Amino acid sequence: MTLPILSCSSVRKVFRSFERSPGWTGLWTSFFRRRYVDAVVLDDLDLRVERGELVGLIGPNGAGKTTLVKCLTGIIPVTGGSAQVFGCDSFELGDENKRRLSLVMGQRSQLWWDLPAIDSFELLSEIYQVPVERFRQKVKAYAERLEVADKLGLQLRQLSLGERMKMEIIGAFLHDPEVVFLDEPTIGLDLVSRDVIRAFLREINDQEGATILLTSHDLEDIENTCRRLLVLDKGRLLFDGDRIELQHQIVDERSVELHLAAEHDGFSEELAREIESFGARLVARTQRSLTFKVPSRSTQALVRRLFEVLEIRDLSIERQPLEQLIKDLFLRIKDRR
Amino acid sequence: MFHALRHHVAIARQFVRIGIIRKSQFRVEFLSQIVMDMIWYLFHILTFEILFLHTETIAGWSAPEARVFLGFLFVSDAFSMMWLGQAWHFGNDLKDGNLDPVRVRPAAGVFLYFFQRFSLEACFNMVIAAGYLGFALVKAGAVVLPESMVALPLALLLSFWGRVVLTVLYSIWELYFISSDLSQFSYDFFGAVVDRPLDIWPSRLRRLLILALPIGAAAHLPAVIALGRCSLLEALFHSGWTFVLGVLVFKSWNASFRRYESALG
């Protein structure tokens, strides 16, 4: 078994702060005696990410997404357990391994604010030791791809939010990182900019095989980009799988509507029993259409069988938007608590 | 090691280039910082000149020798302003989580953070400071060939190294005591000690200031070396010791990041 490119084993991260006591009395008493509060931001988290995966990390505010990214990139140490990148402790990564990863933070610029983007890129190329020719090719290709080629000479502070984020992304990919962490890269961006960035990330993952861990509150980012989902809440991993898996977990039944090529007289007893065996039930019918309610996990099998026995002209399967799935997941967790 | 050195020199070249680009945008700041440093030089020169109106020596330093001390103080300060300007922002950067890139990028964290803000105007101040140092050395009769060819470069290197080590040392305290502004406080607190020859202190305290904290390395020891007030062996010992202390300080700085919490969110 190959080593995962990212792994967390019982990772725990705790931040300590103290409680504020109100008023002047509280101010004096808290100077001499404080009540400390431990905030458990990551709680016994286990995770493996293989090379080449494109993973989405979602969760409500305060779930621990950014903290997890910071632990994995070695910005902050874990309080317990171990976080590893390339098989090494993420907090003790050497320069050789740092050269293989990259980080983009949507809420914090990592390029130099008062410099033209191209100057920041040149500095990054020196830090990451990117050969000159390759650097020039990359900047040209990425700038054209992200439609900011004419903005490279402008100071970062003179760019719009979308343009700035595109520059951040170019800066992050100049050195061909093997692992890229993107923490809310589309925050505050318009729809067009988001689409451009999503397409760019998919291409990089497909063509260059970079492993990407993307956090976002915008579930369309995740839906349109990632194949694997990690759902985090209160520092714990609630779900790890793909969208279909999530759907199977959350959605009990799905609606399948068939449009037939010819008028339908009814099912044979045998076929009716077969349909029943999938757990499906017929909920509506017209002469040329049939609507079934089927358990989520049996949908694929039922549809395959129906294609074998019926002449189907058109088919539609009810698809829950990811946002709804996540909401339902959290509701279930809340009910259980 | 050589490869790492070349890498960092290449990054330093970029920092210089960026510093020059920056200054072309903020020309008023460029001029005001030159004036600011000149006022600081004048303040120190006036203080010593007024004191020497009332005495021949201060702790065994005559007026010409005190000028050499001041020359090294100015030169090391100009170096600090030239390369270590980012240190002024350390407290805020620590609180705001702006040290994240330092942790992620493949180069020495100390170098990437502290040396990123190259100041072109400090180059002008360096010229002025070096000019004053040269003048002071000549007046003190300290330019004695061929000894000075070894002593002076050694003194200058020690002066620059001392500044870097002190700057990083002050910031370590703030890594442990976040939100305390202790790095800026330390700079002010120990800055007053750096600004005068260490011979004003009792001998035990003087030894502590030279050996335990590299305060003497910024101006006192370089002046002592340049003036020939110590032997070459002593000069090499102090330089070597300060170098070792510096390496330990840098390692401690990296280790201190275990305390770093970044900014939440």
Next chain:
Amino acid sequence: MTTSRLTSTAFGGLCRNLRLLLKVSEYELRKASVFRTGFLVKELLRGTTRAAVAIFVFRAIFQLRERSTIGPYDFAAIVQYLILAALAQKLCFDRRGIDLADQIFQGRITKYLVMPFSLFVLPLGRFVQFQATQLVAASVLYGALALFLPQWCPVPASLSAALLALTLVLLGSFCYFLMYLVVQTLAFFLDVVWSLLVMAAFITHFMAGVSIPISIMPPALQETFRMTFPYWSVFGAIEVGCGRFSMAEALHGVLVLLCWALATFFLYRFLWRRGVARYTGSGM
């Protein structure tokens, strides 16, 4: 509006601002004391090394001199002077006490401009907090000195002299506060004011006679500095407290400080109004 309504409106506004001032002072103290060790270390030790360095410089000078005085001071007198100068300097507002310039650059004052209060209350609250903290710190240090090193502890000429000296220092601190406020307000017009603040601190430090008494400087410098507020906030206050300046000179000092305070306050208001008029609120 009738006179009584105007008066009550003005009075109401004053009460509101006073309440706000208290609230801001509380908030500033809370902010400053988040990290307790750092707070104690900074507030107690701020400015003490400069005094210690100056004392040892003069010790070195006196050790080798044939005469036992420099100007009007013997060694004991100069040590006491430097201790008082350090205490006075502690009480004088520090240039890092407010960050108005950063707030202007970063557009963080925008929200205050639409609020129904005078933004001056915010830095003033910081001043009140600073002054209260430093008064306590200076008292603690003076008490410790009186307890452990009574032979070096400076004693005022009389209670009235001490109170007059304290008045000069506090007025002087207010002048420092206003001066830094004026410089920081230049952020509306200039890109960077940090170097101006540092220059102001150097110049006033020298003019205040913190490291060397002004009375041992050349007479031309003494006469020039006499008309400035740093002179009266440190050197002048010490001379009044030790009985070396007469009541008339002390009152002259108070007048100089009041004039500087008024002039600086009006300059601040002028710059603020001009600055707000051209403020775009963009920041970062």
